[in-house]
Amino acid sequence: MAERLRLGVNIDHVATIRNARGGDHPDPVRAAEIVAAVGGNGITAHLREDRRHIRDEDLVRIQAATELPLNLEMAATEEMLEIALRHRPHAACIVPEKREERTTEGGLDAAGLHNQLAPVVARLLDAGIRVSLFIEASERQLDAALRLGAPVVEFHTGEYAHATGEDRARELRRIADMAALAAKNGIEPHAGHGLTYDNVQPIAAIPQLAELNIGHYLVGEAVFVGLEGAVRTMRDLMDEAR
Numbered sequence: 001m002a003e004r005l006r007l008g009v010n011i012d013h014v015a016t017i018r019n020a021r022g023g024d025h026p027d028p029v030r031a032a033e034i035v036a037a038v039g040g041n042g043i044t045a046h047l048r049e050d051r052r053h054i055r056d057e058d059l060v061r062i063q064a065a066t067e068l069p070l071n072l073e074m075a076a077t078e079e080m081l082e083i084a085l086r087h088r089p090h091a092a093c094i095v096p097e098k099r100e101e102r103t104t105e106g107g108l109d110a111a112g113l114h115n116q117l118a119p120v121v122a123r124l125l126d127a128g129i130r131v132s133l134f135i136e137a138s139e140r141q142l143d144a145a146l147r148l149g150a151p152v153v154e155f156h157t158g159e160y161a162h163a164t165g166e167d168r169a170r171e172l173r174r175i176a177d178m179a180a181l182a183a184k185n186g187i188e189p190h191a192g193h194g195l196t197y198d199n200v201q202p203i204a205a206i207p208q209l210a211e212l213n214i215g216h217y218l219v220g221e222a223v224f225v226g227l228e229g230a231v232r233t234m235r236d237l238m239d240e241a242r
């Protein structure tokens with residue numbers, strides 16, 4: 001039987017709400033505990049260089065509070081590399097970062113940045129951290145991930161999520177084709193960004209995808225139905241699509 005599609009819950013935006021008042025509430029660690037209790041398969045946290053949501057100390061606390069694997073999203077900088085090597089998350093997903101962006105606007109240019117990424121990927125792998133590259137679903141970027149020796153890629157689904165009609169169908173085919181190509185080349189494909197109850201199922205139906213990372217929408221829904229309910233509904237939709 002095919003393995004169940006894993007759901008990694010990105011808890012960044014619990015920290016966004018906390019930081020709006022500068023205090024301790026709501027605590028992303030409590031969110032991580034709820035995700036664990038409700039059967040989520042992992043926690044994703046993006047330690048941005050500007051610390052707009054997750055803070056350094058959250059990483060220690062998340063790792064202490066739950067046994068779920070932590071997927072640390074990070075820019076390929078010396079500072080972030082040093083933090084990853086100190087905290088040793090289960091996985092490190094290298095993402096592009098722009099200080100002025102509202103959210104991660106696209107995939108990492110793994111092809112153009114090969115020389116900058118190669119030592120970062122190598123040092124993470126040497127430390128036993130599973131490296132993932134957050135890329136667009138394109139042959140050029142997938143080929144670059146292969147050359148870098150990344151065991152995992154996460155396809156940025158933002159374009160898919162924002163598109164409609166034939167444009168969305170084209171984006172979906174692109175992600176499905178690249179997921180198949182990644183798996184054929186021994187890379188585990190994941191996907192995430194902008195996924196919602198309404199758009200998750202066609203992505204979840206792509207058989208080679210092993211994991212989806214979903215955050216902003218779940219935290220938004222949690223305002224209305226609680227995090228537990230939001231994660232359960234997303235989980236059910238993903239299962240139904242397989």
Ligand SMILES: CC(=O)[C@@H](O)[C@H](O)COP(=O)(O)O
Binds near residue numbers: 010073103134192
């Ligand atoms: C890389 C990615 O897609 C997530 O980290 C998500 O973007 C987090 O939220 P922000 O982009 O709003 O920081």
Ligand SMILES: NCC(=O)COP(=O)(O)O
Binds near residue numbers: 010213214215216217
């Ligand atoms: N890597 C994508 C992620 O972690 C979640 O993105 P979003 O659901 O917050 O858009």
